[in-house]
Amino acid sequence: MKIFHCNRCAQLLFYENVRCERCDSLLGYVPEQREISAFEDAGDGCWRSLHPEANGALFRQCHNYAVENVCNWMIPADSPDTLCRSCQLTRTIPNLSEPENRLYWYRLEVAKRRLLYTLAGLDLDVPSREADPEHGLAFEFLADGSDGERVMTGHDNGLITLNIAEADDAHREKVRTAMGEPYRTLLGHFRHETGHYFFSQLIETEPRWLEPFRGLFGDERADYGEALEAYYREGAPADWQASYISAYATMHPWEDWAETWAHYLLIVDVLDTSTSYGLALVPDDPREPTLTDRTPVEDASFGNLMKRWFPLTYALNSLNRSLGMPDGYPFTLAAPVVEKLRFVHRVIAAAGDRSAGKRSPSAHQQSPAQAQ
Template identity: 50%
Template sequence: MQLFRCESCGHRVYFENTQCTQCGAALGFDPDRFDMAAIRPLGNGRWQSVATGTQGSGVYRQCSNYAVQGVCNWLLPDGSPEDFCVACRLNQTIPDLSISANKVLWARLETEKRRLVYSLLKLNLPLTPKTDEQQGLAFQFLADTAPRFNESGRVMTGHEDGVITLNIAEADPVAREAMRSQMAEPYRTILGHFRHESGHYYWDRLVWNTPWLESFRQCFGDERQDYSQALDTVYSQGAIANWQEHHVSAYASAHPWEDWAETWAHYLHMVDTLETAYQFGLSLQPRVTENAETSAEQDFNPYFDTHIDRLLEHWLPLTYALNSLNRSMGHGDLYPFVLSPGAVRKLSLVHDIIHRATPPLTADSVV
């Protein structure tokens, strides 16, 4: 994730900010420029970028979810016919906001969803809102009709035909932690759900019925095996004994579709975390080291790098440092994964498909 500067005073600001803590300027994210705009009101719902200084350029409108609900900080060009930003236009169903607790949970979901959309846009992946006749993407955020995570009336998080459904209880830290423990999922997060389910969507868009399908089957396995039976087996018997040799997670061993989605999510975790390290200028040079692999200079932007080896060269030393820092704070490993050669092979295919499906953006094309 990028770091930003307030266009009004130059103070550092972050992706979720709506106001500069230094000068008080109103802020909004411009997804066309991948930059945070400092804005001042012009009236009639129009906002002027303080950086342009002219009335004829840099004029925005706030996303309706920004202006009305306060759950989005993205902007639209003043001339756009849309009411919602590129991220909020993907919403098909939102929770019942007459229930006060739902707005808090929905706001948390939207924050993480915008991080997903940021990554998808930066990777230049196809991203259009779904209608009944289109191949686009849609989100629906639903609440259980029974006590949270109770099987009866429970909303199941998942993907079907371009629609990603998320149970809003995932935004409740207590409920999510209970499920994380029950399901033995060491990395159960809202953002992880979004990234995983988007993997199912992009398998349909980028792999199915394309020249990549045979490469997918050679790498991940034949997706034509019975999906329901495969999931029943992993839920009743657990993952295969040697899943670490070929998969990024135990759940990935359930079926080739789940293997792809878990690997896709892992790839998005990697590039976003590496970009954050790049933005902070992190340099890892351990004072005690056995080999050069534990040193890395975060001097590249992973969204723009077309070589998976470069990502891995920077990723592994970073995870060692992150895990050590977490342990110093009394927590478990922040990154409880081991990337086997089999898992790396799958990450490489995901990387190749992403970078060859559509030409990725370049550093020159964004701020």
């Protein structure tokens, strides 16, 4: 995530901000520019962007921004749409007659927008089901039924369902502890489930990737139901950390891919943020972890990403321990896991180059050497 500033007063901003705390300007995210802009009221429900790249263009607030207060994305004033690109992906929202559900909806949308920001930076297109019924993506945010019926978070042919209870911090922490998971977040759920979606879009439809995938992750044709039963009956192998990013990744090749995909997005997002903020590690003792490389993530080779990842996570965990908090990065990357991450990097780089090529030559495009 890059650094944003108010275009009126230069105040530092966060991606989720809707008002500048210094000058009170309305703020909104413009996905076409991947920028947070300050706006001035232009009348008739329109807002004029003050961002220099917008050249005074007019925008409207997404309906879920102006009315529901769960969004902060803007729509071009001449667009027929009432919902922004992000909100168009949400097919079902929580029942708002339950008071706490609006907060859960807001948290879910925040996590989804962060995911979409990362995917856009990787040139990965995410069409809605309305725009592309065959290949589009949709989200449903559902609650357990009063009759005890459970909503399972998961993916089914482009439809991602999330149980809104995951937006309840206390509930999510309880489940995380019960499941023995070191890491469980809303954003992590979105990353994981879109991994399943992109498997169908990028691996199943590309013969050149399918055999290499099976060599690394296993044969995805193995019966999923049987694998699921076996996992919850027997658990993960005792030595799972030698080959997998998580215990759950051992369940089936599809889950191994989704967990690895989610982890790659985590790495890219964190490195992008640290690079944007100019974070550097320059210890007095040169033997200590050092980080000075500021190569933009979209231009970095896989080897470059990994070289920077260790010192950054070492510092992150050290800072968390100083705060009395658990490690922010409670993972170990064994050599087979690194190779799986490398494969994800190659698939995304190829897909991003293909997508960027359809638009125009882009700085996001990588050479074959950079994609390795």
